Amino acid sequence: MLIRDHEKGANSEESESSVDVLSARRAKLNEWYRLGVEPFGARYEVTHRSADIQRKAEPLSNETLETHKMNVKMAGRIMSFRGHGKATFAHIMDMDGMIQVYAKLDQLGEGLYRQFELLDIGDLIGVEGYVFKTRRGETTIHIERFTLLAKSLRPLPEKWHGLRDVEMRYRHRYVDLIVNPGVRETFVTRSRIIQSMRRHLEAQGFLEVETPTLHTVAGGAAAKPFRTHHHALDMELVLRIALELHLKRLIVGGLERVYEIGRVYRNEGISTRHNPEFTMMELYAAYMDFQDMMRLTEELIEQIALDVRGTTEIEYNEQALQLKAPWRRAHMVDLIREATGVDFFAVNDTETAKHLAREHGVHLQAMYEYGHIVNEFFEQKVEATLVQPTFVYGHPVEISPLAKKNADDPRFTDRFELFIMGREYANAFSELNDPIDQRERFLAQLEERNKGNDEAHEMDEDFVMALEYGMPPTGGLGIGVDRLVMLLTDQPSIRDVLLFPLLRPE
RNA sequence: GAGCCAUUAGCUCAGUCGGUAGAGCACCUGACUUUUAAUCAGGGUGUCGCAGGUUCGAAUCCUGCAUGGCUCACCA
Numbered sequence: 001m002l003i004r005d006h007e008k009g010a011n012s013e014e015s016e017s018s019v020d021v022l023s024a025r026r027a028k029l030n031e032w033y034r035l036g037v038e039p040f041g042a043r044y045e046v047t048h049r050s051a052d053i054q055r056k057a058e059p060l061s062n063e064t065l066e067t068h069k070m071n072v073k074m075a076g077r078i079m080s081f082r083g084h085g086k087a088t089f090a091h092i093m094d095m096d097g098m099i100q101v102y103a104k105l106d107q108l109g110e111g112l113y114r115q116f117e118l119l120d121i122g123d124l125i126g127v128e129g130y131v132f133k134t135r136r137g138e139t140t141i142h143i144e145r146f147t148l149l150a151k152s153l154r155p156l157p158e159k160w161h162g163l164r165d166v167e168m169r170y171r172h173r174y175v176d177l178i179v180n181p182g183v184r185e186t187f188v189t190r191s192r193i194i195q196s197m198r199r200h201l202e203a204q205g206f207l208e209v210e211t212p213t214l215h216t217v218a219g220g221a222a223a224k225p226f227r228t229h230h231h232a233l234d235m236e237l238v239l240r241i242a243l244e245l246h247l248k249r250l251i252v253g254g255l256e257r258v259y260e261i262g263r264v265y266r267n268e269g270i271s272t273r274h275n276p277e278f279t280m281m282e283l284y285a286a287y288m289d290f291q292d293m294m295r296l297t298e299e300l301i302e303q304i305a306l307d308v309r310g311t312t313e314i315e316y317n318e319q320a321l322q323l324k325a326p327w328r329r330a331h332m333v334d335l336i337r338e339a340t341g342v343d344f345f346a347v348n349d350t351e352t353a354k355h356l357a358r359e360h361g362v363h364l365q366a367m368y369e370y371g372h373i374v375n376e377f378f379e380q381k382v383e384a385t386l387v388q389p390t391f392v393y394g395h396p397v398e399i400s401p402l403a404k405k406n407a408d409d410p411r412f413t414d415r416f417e418l419f420i421m422g423r424e425y426a427n428a429f430s431e432l433n434d435p436i437d438q439r440e441r442f443l444a445q446l447e448e449r450n451k452g453n454d455e456a457h458e459m460d461e462d463f464v465m466a467l468e469y470g471m472p473p474t475g476g477l478g479i480g481v482d483r484l485v486m487l488l489t490d491q492p493s494i495r496d497v498l499l500f501p502l503l504r505p506e
Numbered sequence: 507g508a509g510c511c512a513u514u515a516g517c518u519c520a521g522u523c524g525g526u527a528g529a530g531c532a533c534c535u536g537a538c539u540u541u542u543a544a545u546c547a548g549g550g551u552g553u554c555g556c557a558g559g560u561u562c563g564a565a566u567c568c569u570g571c572a573u574g575g576c577u578c579a580c581c582a
Contacts, residue, residue: 019517020515020533021516021532021533021534021551023514024533024534025533080542080543082541082542082544082545083537083538083541083544084538084539084540084541084544084545085537085538086538086539087540087541088539088541089540089541089542089544091542100541100542102539102540102541104539104540105521105539106539120533121532132540133540134540134541134542135540135541136540136541138540138541138542139573140540140541152531154516155516155517155532155533155534156516156517157516157517157518157531157532158516158517158518158530158531159517159531159532160517160518160530160545161517161518161519161530161531161533162516162517162518163518164517164518164519165513165517165518166575167513167573167574167575168517170548170574177518205526221582222581223580223581223582224581242522243507264582266581266582268580268581268582269507269579269580269581269582271576271577271578271579271580272575272576273581273582274580274581274582278582280582331575351540360569417582423582424581424582425580425582427582453579454579478582480582482582483582493575502576503573504567504572504574506573
């Protein structure tokens with residue numbers, strides 16, 4: 001049936017060994033041309049998707065389907081192929097899933113049936129026919145006509161085990177999406193999570209905005225930026241590490257509720273929880289504070305879980321989690337006292353704090369002051385123990401240069417982070433709107449930078465100027481979207497929720 | 507950036523003590539008109555990640571390199 005004319009003229013000694021899968025596909029491509037068929041076809045009028053057909057045919061009997069013919073045209077990729085001589089079964093996959101098709105010699109005629117037999121797994125075809133059910137009850141399209149829409153020149157991975165090689169999966173995600181149904185499911189859910197987030201924020205009067213990703217100053221977070229260069233202006237630029245400072249400028253400008261879902265870039269290590277570019281949602285609401293942000297956060301995530309999972313009881317890495325609001329709220333200092341017995345409310349100076357750190361085996365850097373040490377106690381002694389959703393509030397002022405100080409204890413700020421399974425999911429505060437205090441905080445950050453912390457904030461003069469015009473008291477919130485997607489899809493690695501995670505070039 | 511592990515056919519994986527490379531799927535040839543991990547008969551298609559070294563002989567032992575994974579560090 002197959003004429004391997006491509007081999008003619010090849011070295012005779014490798015005439016057998018050269019018949020690998022790739023050259024077999026090329027030979028079939030030539031065969032289609034020889035038959036006068038364009039193997040990379042044009043548009044195809046699709047009347048049904050596989051799920052439509054499955055759903056509509058499901059309640060119908062074969063008798064009904066015979067008397068009321070259900071004629072369909074659908075298109076997709078051939079995923080399996082079972083020839084039986086004068087009849088052939090195949091499964092075709094479209095965006096919804098798979099459906100079986102059936103081609104019969106006496107229906108298609110000799111010429112067309114031989115063409116059907118020339119098809120390979122992986123080829124994209126359009127099929128036209130009527131729906132019936134096989135003896136085993138599987139809904140199947142009985143093909144009357146078909147069209148080759150794209151010849152596949154590479155074999156797909158095995159149908160049974162799928163594609164497991166993670167390097168191949170990430171580098172060639174399209175193959176992963178074709179053969180691993182759970183992968184498609186995950187990315188569909190990712191899209192639905194973001195849709196749900198937008199829907200709930202719109203419903204609360206938030207305006208979606210877009211701010212620059214190219215910044216002259218990397219601000220809004222403590223992180224090393226990517227550096228780049230603009231040729232026409234001969235200007236050094238950085239890719240944004242946060243959305244914060246531009247969004248707060250918009251609050252100054254009177255856009256009282258804004259949010260952005262966008263990519264940020266941090267020039268740091270890669271791990272199962274970190275990709276150099278990732279997606280943040282940040283929102284700012286005038287006249288609110290960090291307590292309002294807690295309520296907003298727990299309600300938002302609860303609603304998203306209900307939208308995409310249908311429940312607030314989820315499982316992540318075999319750990320049962322309850323996302324039903326309200327969530328636990330705990331002061332950072334109280335949590336440290338619970339875990340270690342050390343009460344930082346009663347400690348006031350850096351020297352005592354350093355002594356306590358040595359006593360409890362908390363590792364510090366030389367430049368650390370009181371607030372940094374409190375934070376290290378939390379990160380090293382508490383963070384990993386927070387399994388169920390917990391708002392940890394009251395971060396020290398030294399590590400929170402953009403948050404308002406607590407009115408009763410200015411060593412701490414009105415800030416919280418959300419922890420689930422020992423990981424941070426959200427960061428929020430009552431935004432600092434005092435320009436004089438903000439300038440001092442920036443100066444303190446510059447001091448830290450001089451002491452060797454290259455992730456300390458830089459001075460942003462224009463941002464301080466914006467505050468000088470007057471920013472209303474504002475609640476701000478940032479959520480790591482990728483981590484939220486990991487949580488709600490039970491994926492262990494951030495690479496499993498990014499379509500194209502960063503890898504070294506091949 | 508550090509430690510540990512992995513890399514064998516298109517894919518998923520075996521490969522014992524160092525002795526000519528192996529299975530399933532896919533693929534190729536043939537049979538088969540409701541199969542479905544279709545079945546039956548036949549066929550192995552390979553730079554054992556790369557480069558060195560040890561050895562009569564290396565997929566296997568040693569060194570270096572590359573890529574990936576996990577853990578740690580940094581961070582969200």
